[in-house]
Amino acid sequence: xxxxxxxxxxxxxxxxxxxxxxxxxxxxxxxxxxxxxxxxxxxxxxxxxxxxxxxxxxxxxxxxxxxxxxxxxxxxxxxxxxxxxxxxxxxxxxxx
Numbered sequence: 304x305x306x307x308x309x310x311x312x313x314x315x316x317x318x319x320x321x322x323x324x325x326x327x328x329x330x331x332x333x334x335x336x337x338x339x340x341x342x343x344x345x346x347x348x349x350x351x352x353x354x355x356x357x358x359x360x361x362x363x364x365x366x367x368x369x370x371x372x373x374x375x376x377x378x379x380x381x382x383x384x385x386x387x388x389x390x391x392x393x394x395x396x397x398x399x
Contacts, residue, residue, distance in 0.1 A: 308349050308387040314378075317392045321376070337373075344372045345389060352382050371395070 318341065325334035348355065348370050358369035358379060367390075370378040375395055381388045 304385060306349050306352060306382075306385050306387050308345075308389060310345075310389045311391065313391045314389050321392065321394070341372060341376065341378070341392065344370060344378060348378065348380060348389070349387055352380070352387055355380075 318338070321341075322334060322338055325337055329337075352368065355368040355370045358367045360367050360379075366382045368380055368382065370380070372378060372392075376392055377395055378392045379390045381390055
């Protein structure tokens with residue numbers, strides 16, 4: 304099955320915050336490596352979205368799922384028919 308996808312403004316904002324933090328704490332090389340690997344994970348999600356566990360979001364109905372990346376980041380996405388909305392990314396220690 305072929306899926307289309309869209310990346311939300313919330314995801315882009317969260318990713319920018321992660322990138323800013325990594326750049327300042329880890330340096331440019333490590334930052335670029337991690338950001339690149341996050342985009343690779345998104346491509347994997349798009350090709351295999353149903354392999355990831357269902358993720359319950361309080362007060363919202365939908366087919367939400369989460370993908371754990373490097374045991375650190377949680378990528379939250381929603382599947383609607385053959386479309387995937389990449390909703391957000393958060394550090395695993397952060398409340399979502």
